[in-house]
Amino acid sequence: MVNKVLDMMDDILSKLFNLNRILINKNKESESKILVALSGGIDSTVLLYLCKEIFDDVYAISFNYGQKHNVELKYAKEIAKMANVKEHIIVDIPHYALLNQSPLLAHGSEVPEGIVMVDNVPAVNVPMRNLAFLSIMGSIADEYGINFLAIGVHATDNPFPDCRPEFITAMEAAINSASAYVQKTKNRIHIFAPFLGLSKIEVAKLGKELNVPFEKTYSCYAGTEPPCGKCATCIQREEALKAIGYHQ
């Protein structure tokens, strides 16, 4: 039974790789440049390593948005260096300091233990965070002439409203309609979100294939070193790494 599941996952991953290749070949006439949103966690690091396999020039971007766990930026910097990205951009987003409902933010309440939902939305949701991230990434793509923006949202993230396929599709349309680069060159800016149909465990499995240095990744919402082991992301991280036989 286990072998059957693993075969199925291999099939999913090989389809994903093939799809990526087709997508890139189609755009080979323009240089393949990609800007990857890198938090320093498992998902974005696997994405960065995947992009290194596919794209010519890989840029990374990380955000300091007033998160309690801004220690993640230290890990993101190290990973970007190890992956030898063309440039690692770090951007401050100040307006989240005005908001305090999310426990992830510096002025928010304590980070809950386990996976806690409030009206079907995770308690740790940060309002429209991916919208803020992708709009900034769109501005940089416009300036740098970058055709692809990468974000590591996956199916396990589905309870977060701005991690869903419909948001990614709408955001891509908004970026293209707002872009002077697109207007001038007639190229399109694509949002590359290859994990949308994969679970976090499948993302971790892909990371294993890509030799991702999981020991260099970090995602604890509490921002402690070592990680708290009790928050939602610590639990999901442990589950994913355990499933692929990786011991932290």
Ligand SMILES: [Zn+2]
């Ligand atoms: Zn934690």
